[in-house]
Amino acid sequence: MAAEIPIPVEINIPFPKPPAVLNSTEQEYYRERIIALLKQHNAVLIAHYYTDPEIQALAEETGGFVGDSLEMAKFGAQHPADTLIIAGVKFMGETAKILSPEKRVLMPTLEATCSLDLGCPIGPFNEFCNQHPERTVVVYANTSAAVKARADWVVTSSIAVEVIEHLQAKDEKIIWGPDKHLGAYIQNQTGADMLLWQGACIVHDEFKFQGLEKAMNLYPEAAVLVHPESPKKVVELADVVGSTSQLIKAAQTLPHQQAIVATDKGIFYKMQQAAPDKELIIAPTAGEGATCRSCAHCPWMKMNALQLLAGVFEANDNEIFVESALAQKALLPLTKMVNFAQDIKVLVKGNI
Numbered sequence: 001m002a003a004e005i006p007i008p009v010e011i012n013i014p015f016p017k018p019p020a021v022l023n024s025t026e027q028e029y030y031r032e033r034i035i036a037l038l039k040q041h042n043a044v045l046i047a048h049y050y051t052d053p054e055i056q057a058l059a060e061e062t063g064g065f066v067g068d069s070l071e072m073a074k075f076g077a078q079h080p081a082d083t084l085i086i087a088g089v090k091f092m093g094e095t096a097k098i099l100s101p102e103k104r105v106l107m108p109t110l111e112a113t114c115s116l117d118l119g120c121p122i123g124p125f126n127e128f129c130n131q132h133p134e135r136t137v138v139v140y141a142n143t144s145a146a147v148k149a150r151a152d153w154v155v156t157s158s159i160a161v162e163v164i165e166h167l168q169a170k171d172e173k174i175i176w177g178p179d180k181h182l183g184a185y186i187q188n189q190t191g192a193d194m195l196l197w198q199g200a201c202i203v204h205d206e207f208k209f210q211g212l213e214k215a216m217n218l219y220p221e222a223a224v225l226v227h228p229e230s231p232k233k234v235v236e237l238a239d240v241v242g243s244t245s246q247l248i249k250a251a252q253t254l255p256h257q258q259a260i261v262a263t264d265k266g267i268f269y270k271m272q273q274a275a276p277d278k279e280l281i282i283a284p285t286a287g288e289g290a291t292c293r294s295c296a297h298c299p300w301m302k303m304n305a306l307q308l309l310a311g312v313f314e315a316n317d318n319e320i321f322v323e324s325a326l327a328q329k330a331l332l333p334l335t336k337m338v339n340f341a342q343d344i345k346v347l348v349k350g351n352i
Contacts, residue, residue: 015293015294015299016111016112016299016300016302016303018299018302019302019303019305019307019308020305020307022305022306022307026306026307027054027306030306030307030309030310031054031058031306033310034058034062034306034309034310035058035061035062037310037312037313038062038085041082041083041313042081042082042083043081043082043083043084043085043106043313044062044063044064044065044076044079044081044083044084044085045058045059045062045064045085045087045309046059046064046065046066046067046072046075046076046084046085046086046087046088046096047059047064047065047066047072047087047088047304048066048067048068048069048072048087048088048089048092048266048301049066049067049068049244049248049264049266049267049269049270050088050244050264050266050267050297050298050301051087051088051266051301051302051304052266052301052302052304052305053266053268053269054306055087055304055305055306055309056266056269056270057269058306058309059087064085065079066269066270067245068156068243068244068245069088069091069092069095069141069142069156070095070141070156070334071245072086072088072092072095072096073092073095073096073098073099073100074099076096076099076100076103076105077096077099077100081103082103082104083103083104083105083106084096084100084103084104084105084106085106085107085108085309085312086105086106086107086320087107087108087304087309088107088112088301088304089112089113089114089117089298089300089301090107090110090112090113090114090117090144090320091113091114091117091141091142091143091144091145093105093107093110093320094144094145094320094322095141095145095148095334096320097145097320097321097322097327098145098148098322098327098330098331098334099331099334101322101324101327104319105319105320106312106313106315106318106319106320107304107312107318107320108303108304108305108308108309108311108312108318109303109304109308109315109318110317110318110320111300111303112300112301112303112304113300114142114201114298114300115199115200115201115202116140116142116143116178116179116199116200116201117142117143117144117147117178119178119198119199119200120139120143120144120147120177120178120197120199122144122146122147122150125147125150125177125178125197126150128175128197129150129175132173132175132195134173135172135173135174135175135195136152136153136167136172136173136174136175137150137151137152137153137174137175137177138151138152138153138154138155138160138163138164138167138174138175138176138177139151139153139154139155139176139177139178139333140154140155140156140157140160140177140178140179140182141154141155141156142178142179142201143177143178145322145326145327145330146326146330147177147178148330148333148334149326149329149330151333152333152336153167153333153336153337154330154333154334154336154337155337156243156337157182157227157228157229157242157243157246158242158243158245158246159337159340159341160182160186161186161189161190162340162344163337163340164186164187164189164190164192164194165190165192166340167192168190168191168192168193173192173193173194173195174192174193174194174195175194175195175197176194176195176196176197177196177197177199178197178199179197179199179200179201179229180196180197180198180199180200181200181201181204181205181228181229181230181231181232181235182228182229183196183197184196184232185228185232185235185241186228188232200229201229202293202294202298202299203229203263203264203285203294203296203297203298204227204229204230204231204262204263204264205229205230205231206285206292206293206294206295206296207226207230207231207234207262207283207284207285207296208231208233208234208284208285209231209233209234209237211283211284211285212224212234212237212260212262212283212284213237214284215260215281215283215284216237216260219258219260219281221256221257221258222256222258222259222260222279222281223239223240223250223251223254223256223258223259223260224237224238224239224240224259224260224262224283225238225239225240225242225247225250225251225259225260225261225262225263226238226240226241226247226262226263226283227241227242227243227244227247227262227263228241228242228243229263230262230263234262234283238262239254239256240254244263244267247261247263247267247271248267248270248271248274249274251271251274251275251278251280252274252275256278257277257278257279258278258279258280258281259271259275259278259279259280259281260281260282260283261280261281261282261283262283263296264296264297264298264301265282265296265297266297266298266301268280268282282296283296
């Protein structure tokens with residue numbers, strides 16, 4: 001059975017101020033500047049699915065990459081560029097640095113963070129793990145390098161169920177962190193004995209059963225695609241539950257001409273590419289009479305603005321550093337996941 005830690009970590013950080021909206025002339029100026037700088041510095045732009053469409057488009061146009069956090073890091077490790085520009089949130093920059101310790105890793109701002117990362121600080125998490133030394137520690141990829149280094153396994157959402165089933169078959173009991181909704185989904189799928197850290201993604205946590213049910217009534221022919229970081233009642237309404245990459249694939253392959261999507265609306269850029277003739281509808285956030293905070297778009301992802309990208313080589317506080325010993329320790333559970341995936345022939349994709 002699943003259990004919860006008694007006191008969740010409180011996150012008392014205000015949402016960042018959104019970057020200034022650029023007009024078309026300003027956008028073109030910054031785009032041209034970024035393109036020139038990437039060439040000048042032998043750098044490549046690597047963007048997450050949840051960044052704004054103009055950032056994803058620029059990454060593709062310049063020979064970079066758009067994907068989930070692990071795919072981003074793997075692309076950076078295989079690319080000949082000396083410098084990786086990571087458009088995402090801080091843990092993604094750290095993962096890229098862990099896989100490419102010899103490369104310079106820059107981000108538009110290191111203030112672009114993640115509620116899952118913030119809600120799982122290494123001190124309290126380490127203490128919790130130490131209270132249950134008999135349990136195997138499995139953490140989601142959406143965590144800091146320090147938390148990854150504390151884990152026995154690091155998993156993405158695309159392979160989490162398979163890893164937990166593997167551990168359950170060996171009668172191992174689990175500590176899971178940080179996302180409580182994803183942990184509950186995995187526990188429900190596997191029946192494993194899991195202690196769940198009480199973190200949550202601020203975007204997915206806002207999707208609500210009533211709002212999604214109303215949307216389904218408005219679009220009765222639409223497929224419902226849900227990321228498992230969403231609350232249980234939302235997940236139960238889904239036709240497909242999956243990682244970012246899996247949801248994009250579902251939009252492409254399902255026969256439905258409409259899809260209601262419960263994940264960050266930044267995914268629509270790549271999802272629409274994969275399914276150009278289909279109508280994509282963002283699932284409602286908040287509830288009856290309530291206002292949303294994230295409104296289906298991560299405020300920290302939104303910090304990856306063109307004007308900050310244009311200054312990425314001039315800033316002196318935006319480089320990712322991961323201490324060598326910590327990076328080597330964090331690489332071990334990541335490598336374990338990748339090797340396991342190869343053994344069972346599962347393509348490892350997916351995070352927030």
